[in-house]
Amino acid sequence: MTMKRASVSMGTFTVVGMLILLPIGAFAQQAPAESAARPSEGIVHTVVAGDTLWDLSSKYLGSPWKWTEIWERNRFLTNPHYIYPGIQVVIVPPGAREFALEQEPAAAAGPAETPAAAAPSVEAVQPPVPRVTPPRVPYLDIKPEEFVRAGEFLKDAPTGIGAIMGGKEPKVGFVEGDTVYLSLRKEIPAGQLLGVYRVRGPIDSPGKRPVSGYVKYLIGVIQAVPNVDGQAAANVRHSFEDLTRADLISEEIPAYAPVRIDPGADGIPCSVITGRLWNEELAQGDFIYLDQGASAGVAVGNVFRVFVPTGVESGSEAHSAPGKVLFEAARAVVVRVSPDFSTVYVASSSESFAAGVSARRGIPSK
Template sequence: MPVPETLNSPRRASRRSAQRLALIPLLCLGALGAAQAAPLPVTDAQRATAERVAQAGVPLSELAPNAPETYTVKTGDTLWDISQLFLKSPWRWPELWGMNREQIANPHLIYPGQTLMLVKQDGMARLQLAQEFGQGNGSNSASAKLSPRIRASDNLLAAIAAIPLNLIEPFLNDAVVFDSDALAKAPRIVAAPEGRVNLSNGDIAYARGDFSQASDYRVFRNTQPLRDPTTKEILGYEARYLGTAELTRPGEQRVNDQGKPEIVPTTLTIKTVRQEIGVGDRLAPVLQRSFLRYVPHAPSKDISGQIVSIYGDGLNAGQNQIVALNRGSQDGLERGHVLSLWLKGRQAVDRTGERKEDIRLPDEKHGVLFVFQTYSRVSYALIISVKEPVKAGDRFSQP
């Protein structure tokens, strides 16, 4: 059965009270931001109960209407595609897969060619991998050997991604986002050989700052503040990407022949250039590519916020575009979180009574966000589906 075109049309997912109760034990175990209030103590008995619930699966009523009994993963599939194939609410993937809190943070990977089997028992459903030897010996679906584990020899890069990587790679390659403290500490280019103004591929640059974090750096300039739509407080900074540079010789502090201290800057080699690079430009470590390990899941607590901006300076955004959010890791957001977009209810006039009255229609859910990058006070999300254009100030919440 082919995976549906999940990124072409939004799916309205109902959330029943039974679903909410089933989610609470699993999600309350999620890691929370360091700056949020300390959670209530969790007893060993409560933790054990939560682990059992987390691995029990989902009620049969939460399966998608046409969920297949088995599905063979294909090249080009994403975890979100498969989640929507099996579930009414794709963010319940951890329950369907029987994940505990540690597995959400460090999930098993899924590869093209593997077969997923839907196991139903006692009114619950779980998804597992059907091992090749179990299927090849004529075993029926009830007795086939099942396991969520992946062969150690499988190639990490061959695993399916959570969302289409081509949609977020421009951000992961080019975006330079800072918290205020990190911006102030960012290394900077201070000189070039022979007083050169512009640097190109292969040129040498000299820089000062802390280079202990990495050997490969992105070069940037012209930081723009990311402001909270309501409070106008600066949450972070977004900068213009210029290119990349590689550390070739560390700097040092030494004493010269006259016995005076002197500073020798770090030497960098310019590797790629998107725009001209020069003295005064700043540096940030190249992002580590961990996006293959995202798991779609709901936030562990009620959370709401607003769209800060559209990535790329657009006024409005649609499906498959990236937006900045005014909530970050300190608010409990983490990579893989699924959020709902809300359309503000319009003003209307009630003309049905004896006199006209102004009314405000209720807000309506009209889209889905997938968080793929978090910072302390700001995050970035991909618009998976949406009915109306998205703009700065629009509201989001847990699904």
């Protein structure tokens, strides 16, 4: 297969003394800034009908996919996707306050003493304090709306709580603003948010290990509304792709979490099972799934090098394998891990690659 050449080449950045050959602009950023201003009095929101943490996150934190930041401050909420009108939700906690303690005057005891004459003050010359620049903390540079669509690879076919039966309009695919009718296996209160997922599979890995399973990833968010003629219904709040009758409805909605880059020790050879989509060729910006996970020592933030047996880019690194020489085509960062599999974001690539190629954790020292 002829490999495409990606337009983005590899650059460099430093991680605590390590040299990592990846473009700074496309791969890493500084530690994430606070999502919202932190006024001294804090921000408390009184919930009204129709509010969700997803909406409040969009309003106050700039992205609906940061809703877990609010939930962490309000863990009395048992269902983060359904909140009641009238309750108060802490968006930003109040800042620290300083209190001045009054000192009681000392009790008089005996005649007052005559204070000694003060010695002439000699102002000490203080040397200037050098400004210390905090060390750079690398985080994966990825938008929240991309991060939440990373998906996962599962051994067994995923199940949800139902599916879309149709819509108010006679359409095949549904998008933001549409009203859809649902077939649900449990009762959902009006106002609750639900995730809509696309599932494809079974998929057999073309790699060395015999792996078979399913890909599941988010394609939209819907919000339940009162039943229409006795039929469960919902409004489509957000759609990345057209929602169809074949898609799965779940109470799970993913959230964004900053990924701190930690390359990990060299090792853990594995194979690319597949990409999130049906792409024959994978490259920078794609999500891929590896056939090794937490049980093998993989952790979020680890960097994997992806190798191809043909095609050499200028400056690419060779890796020996029995009977052939492999060349580095891409570098990717783990964003999600399960015991058996890893979801990895391709942060940079010098050429495209196909499912089944090998990968290895770690960045060799120069």
